[in-house]
Amino acid sequence: MIAGRSCELSRPLTVGGSDKMLEVQDISISYGSCDVVRGVSFELREAKTIALLGPNGAGKTTLIRSLNGTIPLSAGEIRLNDKLLTAYSRREISQTIAVVAQENETKFPVSVLQFVLAGRFANGSAFGWETDTDIATARKALLECDLAEFENRLMNELSGGERQRVVLARALATNARILLLDEPTANLDPAHQALMFRLVRERCHEGASAVVITHDLNLAAEFADEIMLLKNGEVFAFGSPGDVLNDKNLNEVYNVQVLLDANPASGKVRVTTVY
Amino acid sequence: MRVQKRSLRNNEDNITNSSLYVVNCSLFVVSDQKDLNRRIAISVLLLFALALVLLLAVSVGSESLSLFDLNEQQRAILFDIRMPRVFLGACVGASLAVAGASLQALLRNPLAEPYLLGVSNGAALGTMIAFVFFESFGLARPILAFAGAGLATFTVYQMARSRAGMNVERLVLSGVIVTTFLSSIIVLLTSVLDAARLRGFTFWLLGDLSQATYQGFYLTLIAAIVGTIFLSSQARALNLMMIGERDAMDFGVEVGRVRLIVFGLASLLVGTAVAASGSVGYVGLIVPHLIRLAVGSDNRLVVLFSAIAGAIFVVLADTVSRTVIAPRELPVGAITALIGAPVFIYLLRRN
Amino acid sequence: MRIADFSKLRFLVCFGLVGLSLLAFACSTSNPPLEPKADYRTVVDDLGRSVSVPVKIERAVSLAPSLTEMIFAAGAGDRLVGVTTYCNYPEEAKAIQKVGDTMTPNIESIIALKPQVVFVSTASQLEAFMATLAQQNIVVFVSDAKDLEGVYRNVEQLGDFFETKSRTAEVVENLKRRADFVRHGVGYSARAGNPTRVFVQISTDPLFTIGKESFLTTIVRYAGGDSVTKEVPTAYPKLSKETALALAPEVIILSDSDDNKEPNAVFKNSPAVKNGRVYKINADIISRPGPRLVDAIEQISEKLNASSKKESSE
Numbered sequence: 001m002i003a004g005r006s007c008e009l010s011r012p013l014t015v016g017g018s019d020k021m022l023e024v025q026d027i028s029i030s031y032g033s034c035d036v037v038r039g040v041s042f043e044l045r046e047a048k049t050i051a052l053l054g055p056n057g058a059g060k061t062t063l064i065r066s067l068n069g070t071i072p073l074s075a076g077e078i079r080l081n082d083k084l085l086t087a088y089s090r091r092e093i094s095q096t097i098a099v100v101a102q103e104n105e106t107k108f109p110v111s112v113l114q115f116v117l118a119g120r121f122a123n124g125s126a127f128g129w130e131t132d133t134d135i136a137t138a139r140k141a142l143l144e145c146d147l148a149e150f151e152n153r154l155m156n157e158l159s160g161g162e163r164q165r166v167v168l169a170r171a172l173a174t175n176a177r178i179l180l181l182d183e184p185t186a187n188l189d190p191a192h193q194a195l196m197f198r199l200v201r202e203r204c205h206e207g208a209s210a211v212v213i214t215h216d217l218n219l220a221a222e223f224a225d226e227i228m229l230l231k232n233g234e235v236f237a238f239g240s241p242g243d244v245l246n247d248k249n250l251n252e253v254y255n256v257q258v259l260l261d262a263n264p265a266s267g268k269v270r271v272t273t274v275y
Numbered sequence: 276m277r278v279q280k281r282s283l284r285n286n287e288d289n290i291t292n293s294s295l296y297v298v299n300c301s302l303f304v305v306s307d308q309k310d311l312n313r314r315i316a317i318s319v320l321l322l323f324a325l326a327l328v329l330l331l332a333v334s335v336g337s338e339s340l341s342l343f344d345l346n347e348q349q350r351a352i353l354f355d356i357r358m359p360r361v362f363l364g365a366c367v368g369a370s371l372a373v374a375g376a377s378l379q380a381l382l383r384n385p386l387a388e389p390y391l392l393g394v395s396n397g398a399a400l401g402t403m404i405a406f407v408f409f410e411s412f413g414l415a416r417p418i419l420a421f422a423g424a425g426l427a428t429f430t431v432y433q434m435a436r437s438r439a440g441m442n443v444e445r446l447v448l449s450g451v452i453v454t455t456f457l458s459s460i461i462v463l464l465t466s467v468l469d470a471a472r473l474r475g476f477t478f479w480l481l482g483d484l485s486q487a488t489y490q491g492f493y494l495t496l497i498a499a500i501v502g503t504i505f506l507s508s509q510a511r512a513l514n515l516m517m518i519g520e521r522d523a524m525d526f527g528v529e530v531g532r533v534r535l536i537v538f539g540l541a542s543l544l545v546g547t548a549v550a551a552s553g554s555v556g557y558v559g560l561i562v563p564h565l566i567r568l569a570v571g572s573d574n575r576l577v578v579l580f581s582a583i584a585g586a587i588f589v590v591l592a593d594t595v596s597r598t599v600i601a602p603r604e605l606p607v608g609a610i611t612a613l614i615g616a617p618v619f620i621y622l623l624r625r626n
Numbered sequence: 627m628r629i630a631d632f633s634k635l636r637f638l639v640c641f642g643l644v645g646l647s648l649l650a651f652a653c654s655t656s657n658p659p660l661e662p663k664a665d666y667r668t669v670v671d672d673l674g675r676s677v678s679v680p681v682k683i684e685r686a687v688s689l690a691p692s693l694t695e696m697i698f699a700a701g702a703g704d705r706l707v708g709v710t711t712y713c714n715y716p717e718e719a720k721a722i723q724k725v726g727d728t729m730t731p732n733i734e735s736i737i738a739l740k741p742q743v744v745f746v747s748t749a750s751q752l753e754a755f756m757a758t759l760a761q762q763n764i765v766v767f768v769s770d771a772k773d774l775e776g777v778y779r780n781v782e783q784l785g786d787f788f789e790t791k792s793r794t795a796e797v798v799e800n801l802k803r804r805a806d807f808v809r810h811g812v813g814y815s816a817r818a819g820n821p822t823r824v825f826v827q828i829s830t831d832p833l834f835t836i837g838k839e840s841f842l843t844t845i846v847r848y849a850g851g852d853s854v855t856k857e858v859p860t861a862y863p864k865l866s867k868e869t870a871l872a873l874a875p876e877v878i879i880l881s882d883s884d885d886n887k888e889p890n891a892v893f894k895n896s897p898a899v900k901n902g903r904v905y906k907i908n909a910d911i912i913s914r915p916g917p918r919l920v921d922a923i924e925q926i927s928e929k930l931n932a933s934s935k936k937e938s939s940e
Contacts, residue, residue, distance in 0.1 A: 068525060070521065070524050070525065089529070090524060090527050090528065090529050090530075091527040091529075093527070094525065094526050094527030095527070098525075098526075099525040099526075101521070101522075101525070103519075103522075104518065104519035104521070104522065106383065106517060106518050106519070107383065107384065107385055108380075108383075108385065108517055108567070108572040109567075109571065109572055110517070110518060110572055111571075114514070114571075114572075114573065115518065118514065118515045118518065118522070118526050119526060121511060121512070121515055121526050121527050121528065122526060122527030124511070128511070129575070170526075174526070336866070336868045337866035337868050337869045338866075338868040338869055338871075338872045347895075348871065348872060348874065348895070351871060351892075351895060352868045352871050352872065355871075355892070356867045356868050356871060356892060357868065475829050475831060475832045475834070475885055478832055478864065479832060483832060485831075485832055485833070485864075485866075485867060486831050486832065597866055601866060601869070602858055602863075602865055602866045602868075602869035603858065603859070603860070603863040603864060603865065603866070604864050604865075604866050
């Protein structure tokens with residue numbers, strides 16, 4: 001069941017052979033008369049991690065939520081495996097795309113394992129009970145997130161950081177090939193921040209891809225293959241960390257002064273903000 | 276996999292029941308043999324309790340009967356009066372408990388309940404209109420009750436929504452507004468329309484199983500079965516929706532469709548129950564709560580077990596209502612409120 | 627305005643409001659109590675209250691259909707200036723100005739009619755309302771006729787009020803004679819040891835009947851029957867269907883109203899239904915504790931005397 005590879009990925013729905021998993025073509029999203037995202041285009045390829053950066057209100061969360069279809073587009077198209085996103089059912093989308101987002105508090109007593117098992121919903125039947133595979137997958141996800149002994153705890157007993165990791169575990173349990181993460185390291189301590197990104201990278205090595213929203217420029221530089229810099233709903237810059245993270249871009253987008261050098265341990269770009 | 280026995284922290288009581296090994300400290304359901312056994316054990320226990328309660332209810336009443344050796348008149352009492360009433364009570368209890376459990380999961384609010392949300396009053400108003408204007412058409416009452424319940428549910432939901440999603444306080448407030456508004460319409464109609472015809476109606480509004488017939492029982496039974504089965508089919512989706520609508524959507528739940536189905540079925544259940552027996556309150560609130568305390572929040576269990584426990588609750592309440600001041604009768608809704616309100620307060624304080 | 631000014635302003639407003647309300651309260655209680663005048667007499671009403679009624683009553687209001695009937699029986703119907711919407715007997719009562727109904731009378735209409743006395747029955751339970759009328763110097767007389775004896779007493783009292791004693795004496799004498807006629811009638815004594823078992827149904831579903839405290843229990847007895855629910859507490863209980871079925875009455879009396887068109891389904895095998903001995907009696911005469919209670923006795927007795935072979939129904 002869980003032998004050999006460290007995870008089982010669900011097969012893509014169309015046997016396309018294309019390595020373009022998500023294709024975003026010139027999309028715009030508006031609330032009323034206000035354009036939150038304008039004219040964004042990019043491709044998400046297999047085994048790639050894209051970091052989505054930008055100041056507050058730049059439209060990052062809106063953009064990422066449009067990628068799994070939970071926010072409708074005002075213009076443009078998104079294709080998943082060469083098929084329009086709107087042509088899929090929610091269940092089909094959820095088998096391929098998993099989301100890590102800010103978590104809601106619930107008034108009902110829900111255990112950690114029950115919470116993570118929600119990630120297996122799309123793979124099961126409506127009436128059905130969880131299979132052994134489901135439970136093993138969920139347990140493995142918890143183990144990966146350093147939460148093995150939390151299985152039977154209640155969600156509202158945990159700290160913010162612990163809950164955040166459970167949310168990540170839920171997304172990992174889906175074995176989806178595309179991961180969308182909205183500020184997943186917000187409440188995590190440095191060790192777990194690194195753990196989280198490492199887990200995402202591992203998945204990508206096995207063929208998954210990820211889009212990560214983060215404010216941590218250095219984590220982005222360390223772990224992302226490409227960086228998309230958003231400003232006012234438009235793509236300000238898109239490319240490798242070395243190309244995008246320069247002082248001119250960062251100054252214009254974030255309105256801060258930065259110093260750039262190389263991280264001595266990994267050699268990747270290191271950004272230091274001048275306060 | 277071992278089922279662990281661990282005492283709960285916080286202020287949750289230790290609910291170990293070692294003789295039956297029905298401990299559910301971990302509050303989740305895991306699919307393995309021991310757990311399956313435990314689920315079966317609880318089901319059997321509940322069904323047994325239901326059978327016992329039904330037997331008790333049928334043997335007790337304002338006229339004492341021995342169940343063997345019945346003359347013709349006593350047979351008539353047993354079969355024509357007591358049995359339809361007891362069985363109707365069971366169906367009404369099941370319907371209301373299941374509706375309450377589903378609404379609570381859907382609206383993510385443990386206080387959601389058909390009575391408090393105004394759904395019962397909507398059904399009562401529909402029944403009243405059927406009673407006054409469509410008296411000859413027998414099915415008018417459940418149909419209009421269903422319509423009234425659906426309308427009330429829709430109104431409360433629309434009022435409680437905001438851009439940020441369902442807000443719990445808004446929901447309770449909207450429920451209160453809709454309930455009181457509908458109550459005043461009912462009072463208005465009672466005053467304005469012919470007093471003689473509606474005199475008995477006011478008593479019925481408080482919950483009255485005394486007008487039970489086999490027809491009413493069959494209708495409510497069908498609705499209860501259909502409602503419970505289809506809501507159980509949505510139970511897994513409800514488990515996700517209980518955590519959050521957005522989360523549910525992210526992980527594959529067709530939120531709009533589930534919402535429609537749950538609202539529709541809850542209205543059906545409440546509508547048929549109220550059309551048959553008036554407004555029996557607190558069942559949809561107390562029973563799912565107690566079930567959740569015993570077996571956790573997994574709706575696949577909560578919905579099914581609430582049906583059985585709801586039936587037990589209402590049959591017991593009705594037995595009290597027709598024996599305590601025999602040969603007179605109390606409205607069963609008064610008994611459920613007398614029991615339900617203090618339990619509700621207790622539950623509120625524990626939170 | 628500065629904050630200090632605001633709080634001063636608030637204080638003044640509150641003080642002013644409190645002061646005004648105290649003033650209003652003081653004014654409202656400043657009416658001196660009425661001195662008993664020469665042309666008043668003091669009587670005791672059915673609640674034990676001592677009331678001062680004018681010796682000459684020209685304008686009276688009745689707030690219960692039973693009281694209206696009694697006042698007309700006392701020959702003082704021409705002095706009624708206001709009645710309730712349900713006061714429909716005798717015919718002349720229908721022409722009198724309506725002032726609401728028994729449970730919710732319209733106080734303004736009553737006051738506008740400038741009556742001297744308002745007759746109220748205990749069914750109204752209107753303490754606050756009585757206080758308002760007292761302030762307008764309108765006397766309230768409460769009647770509480772619980773049975774036939776109470777009706778006789780009330781009618782005689784009305785004779786005293788309206789100075790129609792000779793008339794009322796005659797009326798009461800007449801009523802007693804008619805009631806006694808029934809009680810000593812042939813049918814009655816024939817059944818004396820074995821009175822007919824009667825069930826009086828007030829509404830079909832839910833099933834309401836008469837209980838121990840209803841005057842109808844006595845009326846049924848005078849008519850030669852025996853109410854099967856005479857031991858049930860309260861006046862108009864909702865009866866368990868099982869008990870109703872077990873009671874197996876010989877005669878069912880329905881008070882004729884829209885929600886009482888037929889006997890409850892549990893009676894379908896009762897002797898009453900099987901023998902066709904289901905009778906409707908006018909709802910007014912059996913619900914009003916007034917002179918027509920004797921009509922009720924006569925009608926019920928007539929039904930009870932009817933042959934049990936479906937010869938006379940209704």
